[in-house]
Amino acid sequence: xxxxxxxxxxxxxxxxxxxxxxxxxxxxxxxxxxxxxxxxxxxxxxxxxxxxxxxxxxxxxxxxxxxxxxxxxxxxxxxxxxxxxxxxxxxxxxxxxxxxxxxxxxxxxxxxxxxxxxxxxxxxxxxxxxxxxxxxxxxxxxxxxxxxxxxxxxxxxxxxxxxxxxxxxxxxxxxxxxxxxxxxxxxxxxxxxxxxxxxxxxxxxxxxxxxxxxxxxxxxxxxxxxxxxxxxxxxxxxxxxxxxxxxxxxxxxxxxxxxxxxxxxxxxxxxxxxxxxxxxxxxxxxxxxxxxxxxxxxxxxxxxxxxxxxxxxxxxxxxxxxxxxxxxxxxxxxxxxxxxxxxxxxxxxxxxxxxxxxxxxxxxxxxxxxxxxxxxxxxxx
Numbered sequence: 370x371x372x373x374x375x376x377x378x379x380x381x382x383x384x385x386x387x388x389x390x391x392x393x394x395x396x397x398x399x400x401x402x403x404x405x406x407x408x409x410x411x412x413x414x415x416x417x418x419x420x421x422x423x424x425x426x427x428x429x430x431x432x433x434x435x436x437x438x439x440x441x442x443x444x445x446x447x448x449x450x451x452x453x454x455x456x457x458x459x460x461x462x463x464x465x466x467x468x469x470x471x472x473x474x475x476x477x478x479x480x481x482x483x484x485x486x487x488x489x490x491x492x493x494x495x496x497x498x499x500x501x502x503x504x505x506x507x508x509x510x511x512x513x514x515x516x517x518x519x520x521x522x523x524x525x526x527x528x529x530x531x532x533x534x535x536x537x538x539x540x541x542x543x544x545x546x547x548x549x550x551x552x553x554x555x556x557x558x559x560x561x562x563x564x565x566x567x568x569x570x571x572x573x574x575x576x577x578x579x580x581x582x583x584x585x586x587x588x589x590x591x592x593x594x595x596x597x598x599x600x601x602x603x604x605x606x607x608x609x610x611x612x613x614x615x616x617x618x619x620x621x622x623x624x625x626x627x628x629x630x631x632x633x634x635x636x637x638x639x640x641x642x643x644x645x646x647x648x649x650x651x652x653x654x655x656x657x658x659x660x661x662x663x664x665x666x667x668x669x670x671x672x673x674x675x676x677x678x679x680x681x682x683x684x685x686x687x688x689x690x691x692x693x694x695x696x697x698x699x700x701x702x703x704x705x706x707x708x709x710x711x712x713x714x715x716x717x718x719x720x721x722x723x724x725x726x727x728x729x730x731x732x733x734x735x736x737x738x739x740x741x742x743x744x745x746x747x748x749x750x
Contacts, residue, residue, distance in 0.1 A: 386415040387437055393475040395433070404430030407437075409585045414438035414560065418527075420582035422574055423562040426707050429587050431562050432468045435530050440469060442527065443503045445478040453523050454506045454530040455549065457537045458681060459486040459658065460665070465532070466506045480504065485521075487511045488658030495520045509537060509545035516552060523549075526557050534563040534570055539702075540681065543569065550577045564704045596714040599745045600723040601734055609725050610641055613695060615750045616723065617647070617675065623692035627677045628709050630698045638697060639677040652678040680705045688712070696724035699733050703740055723748070 381402055382392045403411070406425045414421060415438050425431050439452045456462050466484040473480050481501045485494045486508040494511070498521055505512075505521070515521040529550075531537070537546060550559075550573070559578050563570050574582070604612045613627065629635045632653040639651040650664040650673045667673045669688050680700055691713045700706050713720025724745075726734065734745050 385411040386441075387411065388441060390475045390477050391437055391440065391472055394472045397474065398471055400430075400433065404434075405587050406430055406585065407434045410434040411438060413583050413585075415441060418558055420558050420579040421560045422578070422582055422584045423560070424564070424566060424584070424586040425562055426564045426587070426704065426711070431532065432465055433472070435532070435560050435562065436465070436469045436472060439504060439528055439530070440472060440476070440480060443478070443480050445480060445503065447503075447525075448501050449525045450502050450505050450521070450523055451526055452504045452528040452530070453512075453526045453549075453553065454504065454532060455509055455512065455537065455546070456506065456532045457508065457540050457542070459488055459508060460661070461533065462486045462506045462508055469504065469506075482506065485511050485515060488661075491515070491518075491520075509542040509549060513545045513548055516549075523553055524555070526553055529553055529557050529559045531559065531561040531563075531573075534561050534573070535565045535567060535704075536681075538567070538569050546573070564707070596719045597710050598719070598721050599710070599743050600721060600748045601745050602723065602725050602748055602750055603728055603731075604725050605727065609697070610638065612725055612750045613638075613697070614642070614645055614647075616695070619750075620693060622674075624671070624674050624688075625676075625691055625693035625695060626709075626712055627675060627695040627697055628700070629677060629679060630701065632679060634697060635677050635679055642675065642677070648672075648674040650676055652676055654679060654681060680708065690718070691720065693721040693723065696722070699724055699726060699730055699737070703737065706737055706741065 382395060383389070385403060385408065406423060406429045410421065410423060411434060413419065414435065423431065423434070435454070443451055454465055456465055462484050463486070466482050469482055480503050482504045483494070483497050483502045484506045485498070487510055491511070491514060495515070498515070505523070512521070516523065531546070554577070561570070561574065561578065602612060617625070627638065629638055632655050635651050635653040639649055642649045650667055652661060652664050664673070664676070668676045694710055694713045696709065700709065710722035713722060724734070737743070738745055
């Protein structure tokens with residue numbers, strides 16, 4: 370017997386056009402009510418063959434917004450790649466593939482997905498692509514390598530998703546993206562999702578997408594979770610590490626991520642915390658893929674209490690029950706503050722986002738407050 374809640378959940382997603390077998394998978398994942406981006410995007414993407422521009426941050430439910438329509442449009446009788454999803458980092462690529470796979474748990478049709486990204490031997494990925502593949506999730510650089518080698522055929526895709534498009538550009542994938550967009554022109558629809566709309570993104574939209582493509586913008590003011598307390602501590606370069614140590618000692622068994630701007634900063638702080646006996650791991654771009662995966666696994670499985678990470682490496686981290694986020698330095702880009710702080714206070718819980726700043730950075734705190742419509746409170750350790 371289904372509970373009243375389950376029936377309510379099913380009718381909500383059913384109204385958007387999602388099939389019952391996918392709703393069952395969503396329900397198991399705890400996705401009970403469609404988010405704003407899902408509510409707006411899913412009906413459009415299911416009912417029309419259209420391009421789409423979505424202005425939305427990480428944590429707004431984008432993966433389901435584009436993933437569910439893709440899954441429902443796959444023709445399992447065709448042994449070819451029908452959808453291509455591009456994302457900036459290996460962690461995000463792996464997470465998207467994992468999410469889509471979970472949605473299909475109760476699906477009537479068997480849909481095959483593959484992930485391709487740098488940091489893993491290309492031969493292994495080529496071997497996997499020789500099997501039936503309907504959807505490919507990829508980082509742009511590795512996909513271009515595979516196209517140039519003739520080891521992947523994306524000429525028949527009906528959907529191309531550019532996820533975190535601004536991030537792909539800021540990571541230097543501009544040339545690769547243009548090559549992929551030129552290579553896949555034809556009957557395909559392009560769905561572009563980005564947290565910001567810089568000039569370069571607007572140029573891609575103008576060059577490669579339909580001028581009448583629907584545009585969806587998730588309310589920017591709602592993107593900063595109301596359950597997060599925003600705090601800052603004034604410190605000095607010399608005292609900063611000791612202040613962070615004092616803070617995490619006071620938090621007891623609570624878990625969190627500490628963000629640094631640079632790879633060297635991550636390595637240095639992680640080493641110092643290990644020396645002090647803390648259960649901590651690092652996540653940064655120069656690490657081998659297997660070491661990154663090992664660190665993430667240990668953190669998710671709670672074998673590590675803390676993770677020290679760069680902004681880019683932490684994209685795609687979705688770990689339940691993180692009580693706090695520490696900013697070793699404030700991020701250079703405003704949207705990174707949203708991405709960072711959004712790692713805590715998930716699934717209705719509360720969390721703390723605390724920045725350890727030098728007196729000269731106080732002005733930046735005021736800028737973030739004004740731009741993101743949040744309120745910081747100064748605290749002492």
